[in-house]
Structures are given as structure tokens and as C-alpha cells.
Amino acid sequence: MALRPPPPPTIDPANPRVWRWEDIGLTLIHDFITEAEEAALIAGFHAHEHKSPKPQPLAHSKKRISQHFGYSFDYTTFSAAPDRYTPIPDCIASLLPRLPQVLPEKPFRLPDQLTVQYYPPGSGIPPHVDTHSAFGEALYSLSYGSAVPMQFRPAGPNDARKMRLPKRSLTASTAAGSPEPSSSASASASASSSSSSGTPKPEEEEDLPTWDLMLPPRSLLVMTGPSRYGYVHGIRARKTDLVPVRMLEPYRRLGVSGLGPVAEEGSGAGKDGLSKTELAEDSDEAVVTVPRRGRYSLTMRTVEFDTIGRCECAYPGMCDARIRQEQLEEQRGKAPMNGQCEPPTPSDAPATKPAMT
Ligand SMILES: O=C(O)CCC(=O)C(=O)O
Ligand SMILES: [Fe+2]
Incomplete structure (x- = not known):
């Protein structure tokens, strides 16, 4: 695709x-x-x-x-x-x-x-x-x-x-x-x-x-x-990627290089001889096959x-x-009550962010 x-x-x-x-x-x-x-x-x-x-x-x-x-x-x-x-x-x-x-x-x-x-x-x-x-x-x-x-x-x-x-x-x-x-x-x-x-x-x-x-x-x-x-x-x-030609246009206009020989040369066979502009099978979109490097x-x-x-x-x-909070609450919900008061874990701490220095 x-x-x-x-x-x-x-x-x-x-x-x-x-x-x-x-x-x-x-x-x-x-x-x-x-x-x-x-x-x-x-x-x-x-x-x-x-x-x-x-x-x-x-x-x-x-x-x-x-x-x-x-x-x-x-x-x-x-x-x-x-x-x-x-x-x-x-x-x-x-x-x-x-x-x-x-x-x-x-x-x-x-x-x-x-x-x-x-x-x-x-x-x-x-x-x-x-x-x-x-x-x-x-x-x-x-x-x-x-x-x-x-x-x-x-x-x-x-x-x-x-x-x-x-x-x-x-x-x-x-x-x-x-x-x-x-x-x-x-x-x-x-x-x-x-x-x-x-x-x-x-x-x-x-x-x-x-x-x-x-x-x-x-x-x-x-x-x-x-x-x-x-x-x-x-x-x-x-x-390889099947790249719509219209997707490459903004890069070409800007002169961005490195999109692959085929993509840079535009239509026609690339230097590698493998790829040329063709129509995608699932649409009428013009695409090029660009090999990954x-x-x-x-x-x-x-x-x-x-x-x-x-x-x-x-x-x-x-x-x-x-x-993590959900899972802790779930675990607590399942845990038997033993009447003890446990010290808060770090994730029980208030959710306000301390000021950054
Ligand atoms: O390769 C990239 O550009 C992103 C890698 C990435 O998403 C990650 O390491 O979380
Ligand atoms: Fe990531």
C-alpha cells in the first residue's frame, strides 16, 4: 500500500x-x-x-x-x-x-x-x-x-x-x-x-x-x-516504500536532498534502474518505489x-x-483490609508538579 x-x-x-x-x-x-x-x-x-x-x-x-x-x-x-x-x-x-x-x-x-x-x-x-x-x-x-x-x-x-x-x-x-x-x-x-x-x-x-x-x-x-x-x-x-509523487513535491520545491535517487530525479527510471513512476494498484495515484537504505x-x-x-x-x-495508578487502585481494591495504615507510596503523592528549578 x-x-x-x-x-x-x-x-x-x-x-x-x-x-x-x-x-x-x-x-x-x-x-x-x-x-x-x-x-x-x-x-x-x-x-x-x-x-x-x-x-x-x-x-x-x-x-x-x-x-x-x-x-x-x-x-x-x-x-x-x-x-x-x-x-x-x-x-x-x-x-x-x-x-x-x-x-x-x-x-x-x-x-x-x-x-x-x-x-x-x-x-x-x-x-x-x-x-x-x-x-x-x-x-x-x-x-x-x-x-x-x-x-x-x-x-x-x-x-x-x-x-x-x-x-x-x-x-x-x-x-x-x-x-x-x-x-x-x-x-x-x-x-x-x-x-x-x-x-x-x-x-x-x-x-x-x-x-x-x-x-x-x-x-x-x-x-x-x-x-x-x-x-x-x-x-x-x-x-521499499511506495511513495506518492505528490508527497515528495514540497521537499523538491525546498531543494531538500536525500530522499533517494528515484525520489530526487522525479519521473522516470531511477539510477538503480529498479523504480519509475507508476500508478498505485489501489488508486490512480502516481507513486515511486523508493528502496530503504x-x-x-x-x-x-x-x-x-x-x-x-x-x-x-x-x-x-x-x-x-x-x-500505574489504576493498577495500584485495582490491587488495593482486591487486597484484604487488615486495619493497618500503610505509608503512602510515591505514586500516592499529590499530582501537583513541584516548581522546576
Ligand atoms: O527513529 C526515530 O526517529 C524515532 C525512534 C523512537 O520513536 C523512539 O526511540 O522512541
Ligand atoms: Fe518514540
Whole structure:
């Protein structure tokens, strides 16, 4: 099936490289880093790869590979562990002060929980929301190496139900298919595929608008508000994408490069001789087949040590803090009354956020 174009963004009149979907708090900034910075990040990834205690041979990997810097994420507390910190390489640290402060009403702290991921062609990440309570609102994701389409849709009842499955209770982790669940910070809404009970496939939630946003190399995606708390995002595991030509037009107009040889040349056969403009089978849409190439991303989050386990978002269905609270209340409802008064647990604390310093 061909990719589904996103709703048209608002283009910043002062900078056409900044595209915003204001209603859902999503921003895409093109050419956020230079090609030289991109090359340094890729070299940094491979240098670190050899230092890893369990080096994963990248060339042969079919799965997404992650590296973590800054504070490690701990699913037993649903927060970052203050005592587990991996120094941040210079090529990453130097980018942090350049990140846009997209929430002027909130205090800004540099991200301190960083995940670099390499996606070989054919790999992806299941639809998920990043853990609400552990991190500040703004999530940043820098793409490099090659382009990839990221799928977005509002979270639906099936996502909320899956978040409540036993494997995702208090200490369990389904880290969006991550090979390192204990240090990943994403909560998979749908880690398993279609079940015999007729549940829609993980990527689909019937009747909810689903669309794909092409993320070119060197672009920065910023999620806040509804896109951060109430939407799921993911990357389908595929070796090629069927991309509607009209989806590429805004990128071409801006002169954004790195969408693949076929996509950049427009109609006609690509350099690889594999692809040309054709009509999609399921519509009259002109599409190009774009082969995936190795793609890297750097996800940047800011740990909320002050508000561990609490969240006041407008999406309780997808909120780890609310789910934990529900589960605790359920357990209490079932527990026999013994007349004792137990001290409050951290999640019993009042839900007001302490002032940030
Ligand atoms: O690869 C990306 O751009 C995003 C990865 C992601 O969503 C995550 O690690 O939570
Ligand atoms: Fe994510």
C-alpha cells in the first residue's frame, strides 16, 4: 500500500525549512545539521559500536541497533536511574544547545537521555508513545544516513488496551521492540501483530486517520502536545516504500536532498534502474518505489527527576502514570483490609508538579 501523505503543514514565513502541524504540536526542521556533522555522527556510531561489551556486527544486522547515552531508563521505576549515566560523545553534545526551545512557557533543560538507533533496510519500530511521566514534554528526533517515512495516528482504544496488558504492568517492559528493553524509553502500544480475537494489525487502528511523514536525512522532528502524548508514532519494517509523487513535491520545491535517487530525479527510471513512476494498484495515484537504505536516528529526551511517576496529560488512556495508578487502585481494591495504615507510596503523592528549578 502506498504511503499516506500528511495533512499540509504550516510553513514558517521566516524560514521555509520549518514545517509545523500546529494542531498536534509537531514540527519538522529541514537541514538541522550539515553533511559534515552527519558524517561525524555516523562515524561516532561505528566507533562506539566497537567499544560495546557485546559488539553487534552492523553489516549483517537485520534488526534495529540502539546505543544509549546520558541517563539510562529503568522500567522498574519507570524513570531514569540517576546513578546510571553514560557520558555523551562530543559530536552529540555539541548539538544539544542548538535545539529549538519549542515550549517557551516551560523551563528548558538540555536533553540528558539520548538514544542513537540504526535501522538496516527492512527494520522499523512498532507504533508507540514514548513514556509520558519520565521525560519532559518536548521529544526531539534527528534523522541521518537516509530518509524514512514515520507513521502517525491518534492512539485508539486498542492501543490503550494493549498498554494495559499484563506484560506492560508495573515492572514489565515492551520497549517498542527494542533489543534493550531496560534502557529504552518507549512504551509499545502494539508490540504484537493481529490476534485471533480480530484485533487490527499493530499499525492500524480502524477509523483513525493514519499518515506518513517522510523524514529526510539531517532533519529534526520535534513532538509536543497531542503528537507527544496522544498519538502513536512508528516506522513500518519494510525494504521499499511506495511513495506518492505528490508527497515528495514540497521537499523538491525546498531543494531538500536525500530522499533517494528515484525520489530526487522525479519521473522516470531511477539510477538503480529498479523504480519509475507508476500508478498505485489501489488508486490512480502516481507513486515511486523508493528502496530503504540504512537510517540512523538520535532521540533526545529530558529526564523529569522531580515528577517521577506523575503526569497531567490530557490522554490518560495512553499515560503510563495513570495506568500505574489504576493498577495500584485495582490491587488495593482486591487486597484484604487488615486495619493497618500503610505509608503512602510515591505514586500516592499529590499530582501537583513541584516548581522546576
Ligand atoms: O527513529 C526515530 O526517529 C524515532 C525512534 C523512537 O520513536 C523512539 O526511540 O522512541
Ligand atoms: Fe518514540
